[in-house]
Amino acid sequence: MKAAIVGATGYGGIELIRLLHNHPEVKKIAVFSSSQEGKTMAESYPHVSEIIDETLEDINVEHLKHHDVVFLSTPPGVSADLTGQLVPGTKVIDLSGDLRLKDASVYEKWYGRSSAETSLLEKAVYGLTEWRKEEIEKTDLLANPGCYPTAVLLGLAPLVKEGAIDANQVIIDAKSGTTGAGRSLNAITHFSEMNDNFKVYKVNEHKHTPEIEQELSGWMQENATVTFTPHLVPMTRGIMATMYAPLHKGWTEQNVKEIYDKAYSDKTFVRVRKSGTYPFTKEVYGTNYCDIGVTVDERTGRITVVSVIDNLVKGASGQAVQNMNVMFGLPEETGLYSVPIYP
Amino acid sequence: MKAAIVGATGYGGIELIRLLHNHPEVKKIAVFSSSQEGKTMAESYPHVSEIIDETLEDINVEHLKHHDVVFLSTPPGVSADLTGQLVPGTKVIDLSGDLRLKDASVYEKWYGRSSAETSLLEKAVYGLTEWRKEEIEKTDLLANPGCYPTAVLLGLAPLVKEGAIDANQVIIDAKSGTTGAGRSLNAITHFSEMNDNFKVYKVNEHKHTPEIEQELSGWMQENATVTFTPHLVPMTRGIMATMYAPLHKGWTEQNVKEIYDKAYSDKTFVRVRKSGTYPFTKEVYGTNYCDIGVTVDERTGRITVVSVIDNLVKGASGQAVQNMNVMFGLPEETGLYSVPIYP
């Protein structure tokens, strides 16, 4: 297989390179950038010196078409245009948020810009791999989920699908490492002011909110509105979503455990922890795992779900490769099955 | 004034030394330890070399009585005994959790050990300074609040007291730096496994839960049960509590702003942020401030309160000194009014 990465110098791009370099079926990785044409990857990232010798090419649709799969790791507003020219013909996996929301007006409200064409939105499959495998197998246009929604949705899916909670009552308190904010320089991620500090941001305003609500609504078969608060942790990688909801009458910790086991016991990349134990972000570092801990508090009648991922792997490039595997009929784990780097 | 610190080699103790050394009315600081008698403070903490030349003394009630105020920065179970011998006669400020809970059975359930005598529990004033000043002025036995409860209660007080929310509906997601876990070595705070990592712990089981509930119940005039989840952030100091509750009908962001202003506009150490802005933990680093941001989400009908403190200052030793000031009729800010160290 030949893969192309558009936007290869961002963190999503370099992580795709790391993962695809290790993928047994990918023989060639071409890299594209709108701003750094002619540079080698090693000029931008010295850590790939003598490993990746590709030169960045300007974005060129004709050239992109010569690849089996094109990954778009681009800023908002770019992929809509490119996708229209590549699909059908070339399989596209879009890591931006442009094709995730089915309702153009919701996109426009939260992103503050025009949406992609409705035909593309309809065509794109939302790639939460564990829950959409059959659709992913058939599509050639994949909208790769956002980092927060991946952690949140994998954590809540069994509860919402089985009717154990009402998604409208869900509080999501999420914490992310700084790579989620990308490689662009920003005062909020200046080392001197992020180190030894803990920050909250975009309270009630984060773009991943409607993405979470869209999927929960589909599972509930009614509109879901959630409270979602993201925070920044002084660490490089990792997301923990701590989620709270009242548990419906009749449900117990035992029932709950059963629906998680049913949902995930055959899923390689979702690991449900034993009762009374919870995952830490570093326990999935560098890998495609999503680890989940669940507990029911009899005092309050609430359930607490803790879900962790590596935001650059399962929250972005790893899930993109997992989706690529599914789209090409390969085993889901191909090139992704590794032990987290710890400590 | 002459001050004595029992348990001077812990983080609460060394922070008391830092603050009292800067206090214009404290002329003498004596240090006591059950395990390090005869050592100088500088042997335990080289950073006080040539500044603090006190030698640690074994704990001796007769000697303690020669001081105007005794701070107990001791592990659970120690202060009950000492306090009984010192009060009345000597003013005692207890930084341990032993005298905070009025209901001995609740203490015994959450702490897993016998409670102090009821007479002491009744006598001890819970020292959340901003809300208990009149009682604090009159007492000679002060139970200094826990770090998490301080951040939580200052954040929620206006809402609960004014009836804007039902405390039973409150979700508290709290994040702390590692000094909250003390100086004792523990695998959870081993640098190699805490760095670049984010952890959740004691889900639904933290001892500060009943302390929060006790105070909220008093304000609500009925029993309150909350969900409280603590997390560990890879940073040294600081707590952020992010808190969620449905806002009662009729309340708006404007009303809410007014009750916070009413509660805190004359309180030096509580700073309420402008609408749409939220504090970060480092903005109170090394100081006695509690900074609060509040917002109402019209989409969900929920209020979000963000409250930050330095866990070792307002969450422990700083509030203890603030309480000492009140107990001795000094201006509350004496020795505590300083600019946070930033960055």
Added chain:
Amino acid sequence: MKAAIVGATGYGGIELIRLLHNHPEVKKIAVFSSSQEGKTMAESYPHVSEIIDETLEDINVEHLKHHDVVFLSTPPGVSADLTGQLVPGTKVIDLSGDLRLKDASVYEKWYGRSSAETSLLEKAVYGLTEWRKEEIEKTDLLANPGCYPTAVLLGLAPLVKEGAIDANQVIIDAKSGTTGAGRSLNAITHFSEMNDNFKVYKVNEHKHTPEIEQELSGWMQENATVTFTPHLVPMTRGIMATMYAPLHKGWTEQNVKEIYDKAYSDKTFVRVRKSGTYPFTKEVYGTNYCDIGVTVDERTGRITVVSVIDNLVKGASGQAVQNMNVMFGLPEETGLYSVPIYP
């Protein structure tokens, strides 16, 4: 006293504000900025909300002259011009590197820009307080030392002045927290790439090299050429300089200890550690101390000196205030004597 700070929104400026706010003789702090006129300090730094209510003024020489002392915390090239208009008449403390090098050609070679006028260079006193007190008392133009040179020179002074080593043989391996690189955004201090990372930079090219050599040369009474390598540590504050040189024949660890004691036993802000112990950067955090450890290795005949400071305090704003105290006839420690914040 009335103090003015030009460049108040940089890290040197905000640290001056923290220290001067705590200074008993400073009654008024005015803040100036070339780019943020009209903003309050709290807009730039929320941590000073309700403490510092000054508004930033545009730089105006007439206005500056109404202050007793003007601190210039400005980028290269600014202070030469301003200083000429303020001195004599107003005392000026320049925290930039513009007035430190006496030889204009050396400045031009290392800074790559035109030097200040020779008359200013001659007039400016290099303010390494512990070693230049008499000159500082008499000057109204002070060139405040660089952060690295402060740690290095305080560490090496006794050895070079007493002839125990040849400064031409000195290797200086220095490590700094990121605040030394300032508040301007830069890829090298982007959190995601600085966290959990250790960097070396400007090998043999750092501007502080000639500043170190100038002072050592004065002490040796011949030209000194040193090797100086700076590194960046994933921490906010602190410098450690580890320095190596062959010890001249006849010198022993005992002799060496004596010259350090002689040099520093009466200096409040320099603490020499006991044999076999060395300081860590955090042991001076937030304070004006320089802590030094020294050892002689009989196997190799070399001496190792370890010197630590807080780069923003003794390495910048603290030493500037110490120099202000000396220039105004106040005790050197005024407003600066505090316990390091630890941990």
Added chain:
Amino acid sequence: MKAAIVGATGYGGIELIRLLHNHPEVKKIAVFSSSQEGKTMAESYPHVSEIIDETLEDINVEHLKHHDVVFLSTPPGVSADLTGQLVPGTKVIDLSGDLRLKDASVYEKWYGRSSAETSLLEKAVYGLTEWRKEEIEKTDLLANPGCYPTAVLLGLAPLVKEGAIDANQVIIDAKSGTTGAGRSLNAITHFSEMNDNFKVYKVNEHKHTPEIEQELSGWMQENATVTFTPHLVPMTRGIMATMYAPLHKGWTEQNVKEIYDKAYSDKTFVRVRKSGTYPFTKEVYGTNYCDIGVTVDERTGRITVVSVIDNLVKGASGQAVQNMNVMFGLPEETGLYSVPIYP
């Protein structure tokens, strides 16, 4: 191949598991521990849940013999005894320091304990793979190099072997992440006191000093004595050694570049950076690379060499696997060729 790991719950052990799990020729990994018999690896390290299901066995020589290779990741003093019982017959790779020093008296002086038997010391090959490949191919007892010596020796080898410097003049200033100090709890690596801090330790006393000197002496064909100072960086993984020496007359940056290219152009895991650029520790994170930057300062006549490795990979378990590959006639890179995880 079947591999056994003795001391599997330490950081060297868990890193071996990560690497061997990814190795195409290793079909079975057995894990041994003297203290945690009967536990699963996941109990000690939750990040390997559902990946590694091995149970820890008590150390048993007969059982160990059934493996093709035994890795000893044990504290000082353990491997001497075990090795004697396993070799010949089973190939042994010892990651402890017990078999590295050929001179038993040197071991006893620096380690403060009895050395292994001389016959074992003579038999063990010091496994700095890039420079000892022929000997490694033939041995069945390998002494895996220490972390600091690996970074130092790869950095200095071309200079010393080609006679460009005198190793007696070398100053080595080394900085390590905290995993180098192991998993045992220690006050020096307590998060609250290591975070935002930079430490120096074991000045002139570190056990890796004689190991470095032994190898340099062999290359120089005379005794070499070096100055070596280790430091602790607030990061998890990575070593940077910054090394200084006067360059012999006649050598230029150009000559020096040539000898590095000659030494390493055909070595996969050593990457020499372009003139004027230097590696950062994170650029080798999680991989077996050693990256080197070299520069000559004409002002001082000194050369500076910067060498970085991941202390747990090239500095321990990665080099051990590289040596295993060589001992078994496999390509050196087998199972080790991957892109560093960045950022």
